[in-house]
Amino acid sequence: MTGVIGSKPQPAYISPMKTTFFAKSWIFLLTQLFLCLFGLRLAESAEAKEPKLWPDKIKVGGEFRTRVELRTNEDLNSAVPDNDVFVLLRTRVYLDLNPTSYVRLFAMFQDSETLGQNAASIFKVPDRRKLYQAFLYLKNDAPLVTSLKMGRQEMIYGDERLIGAFNWSNLGRSFDGAVVRLENAHFWLDLFGTRIHPAGKENQFAGAYGHWKGFPQGELEAYALYLHGSKSGLNGGSLSIVTIGSRLKGKFKKNYDYGFEGAYQTGTSGGSTVSAFATHLRFGYTFPLGFKPRLGIEYNFASGDENPGTGKVTTFNNLFPTNHDKYGYMDLFSWKNLHDIRFSFDTQPLEWFKTKLDYHAFFLPDPANGAFLASGVQWRPGAPGAGHFAGQEIDLLFTFKPWKYFDALVGYSVFFPGTFFSDTGPSDTSHFFYTQFAFRY
Ligand SMILES: [Ca+2]
Numbered sequence: 001m002t003g004v005i006g007s008k009p010q011p012a013y014i015s016p017m018k019t020t021f022f023a024k025s026w027i028f029l030l031t032q033l034f035l036c037l038f039g040l041r042l043a044e045s046a047e048a049k050e051p052k053l054w055p056d057k058i059k060v061g062g063e064f065r066t067r068v069e070l071r072t073n074e075d076l077n078s079a080v081p082d083n084d085v086f087v088l089l090r091t092r093v094y095l096d097l098n099p100t101s102y103v104r105l106f107a108m109f110q111d112s113e114t115l116g117q118n119a120a121s122i123f124k125v126p127d128r129r130k131l132y133q134a135f136l137y138l139k140n141d142a143p144l145v146t147s148l149k150m151g152r153q154e155m156i157y158g159d160e161r162l163i164g165a166f167n168w169s170n171l172g173r174s175f176d177g178a179v180v181r182l183e184n185a186h187f188w189l190d191l192f193g194t195r196i197h198p199a200g201k202e203n204q205f206a207g208a209y210g211h212w213k214g215f216p217q218g219e220l221e222a223y224a225l226y227l228h229g230s231k232s233g234l235n236g237g238s239l240s241i242v243t244i245g246s247r248l249k250g251k252f253k254k255n256y257d258y259g260f261e262g263a264y265q266t267g268t269s270g271g272s273t274v275s276a277f278a279t280h281l282r283f284g285y286t287f288p289l290g291f292k293p294r295l296g297i298e299y300n301f302a303s304g305d306e307n308p309g310t311g312k313v314t315t316f317n318n319l320f321p322t323n324h325d326k327y328g329y330m331d332l333f334s335w336k337n338l339h340d341i342r343f344s345f346d347t348q349p350l351e352w353f354k355t356k357l358d359y360h361a362f363f364l365p366d367p368a369n370g371a372f373l374a375s376g377v378q379w380r381p382g383a384p385g386a387g388h389f390a391g392q393e394i395d396l397l398f399t400f401k402p403w404k405y406f407d408a409l410v411g412y413s414v415f416f417p418g419t420f421f422s423d424t425g426p427s428d429t430s431h432f433f434y435t436q437f438a439f440r441y
């Protein structure tokens with residue numbers, strides 16, 4: 001499989017690019033279908049046997065996940081062919097030792113491979129083999145339980161709007177550091193300190209994250225997070241920001257659900273003052289019917305900067321989130337210079353089968369600041385005076401979990417760019433189709 005597809009436009013009546021694209025698509029889809037059936041067969045036999053190969057104090061397990069993605073026109077330019085079909089493979093193997101209830105040793109190795117992706121893709125995923133997690137966990141059993149988790153580990157807080165493991169990504173995200181948890185019947189409080197190594201830089205990320213267990217039918221949390229990077233600020237300067245926020249999620253009258261999160265950022269970036277904020281508001285109603293239809297409305301906002309690069313820094317820093325399921329499944333936006341209005345229609349016809357249909361309308365508070373992908377990377381530079389309307393996305397997703405060892409999903413999304421894109425460059429429609437299956441053992 002060669003990655004790059006010819007960049008010269010081809011005549012419409014006989015397009016080798018299209019032939020290759022559709023041939024590859026069919027091969028990948030059939031392979032995917034075969035792997036799904038194979039996974040189901042394995043899951044069935046694994047369940048029948050319930051393997052007891054290891055004593056309870058030793059667990060060995062892992063995950064094999066494969067996803068096929070078909071993306072068309074991610075450059076929003078129909079005149080330049082860039083249709084892409086590729087396979088993401090992820091293998092995880094772990095060893096979990098629990099010699100006593102107070103001590104745990106955990107190590108997970110991860111191999112991530114990408115086959116056939118366009119070299120120029122804005123979603124380029126590198127191959128990587130690494131020790132993804134390796135930590136020592138200790139806890140006491142006093143009335144105020146104190147635990148310590150030390151080493152390389154995932155961190156997941158709240159809806160993962162600011163700190164998450166980014167499981168959708170073939171690479172995931174883990175942190176090097178230590179987390180101390182204080183917990184009793186009413187609350188838990190985490191205090192953590194970590195180091196993060198983006199290319200050529202080093203950042204420190206520390207914080208306090210608290211969760212109150214007494215909130216009726218829901219969750220109430222508050223946090224203060226500190227990020228420092230010697231070269232991560234404005235114009236390569238140093239960055240020191242504090243993010244203070246809270247989060248609320250719950251249900252009432254059985255069928256209604258809601259969610260709120262709000263965060264404010266202050267500090268300095270390359271010598272400039274930082275002042276930024278973000279909010280999330282969600283409301284839903286589930287009809288009392290057998291297939292559990294839920295209608296939801298959601299609004300997400302994150303501040304941008306009308307004079308990027310100078311003066312005060314007002315672009316919200318999305319920190320280390322899992323953005324995939326939040327601002328459109330195409331991963332075209334993050335919690336950064338964004339107004340996102342979302343309507344959702346979800347159903348669950350069977351215990352193991354769910355459907356999702358989402359509509360998003362995106363606007364940029366400051367078109368001068370540009371548009372940011374889910375990864376936080378800018379994919380279309382801004383222009384003062386360009387339109388605020390960034391576009392609309394429709395997402396359709398089916399998820400299947402017929403066995404505890406196996407799950408699968410199939411999705412289709414389409415993005416219709418708005419005036420911000422037509423004012424700043426190409427603005428043609430882009431499509432995204434994908435299937436994924438994961439086998440966990
Ligand atoms: Ca194109």
Ligand SMILES: [Ca+2]
Nearest residue numbers: 307310311312
């Ligand atoms: Ca500014």
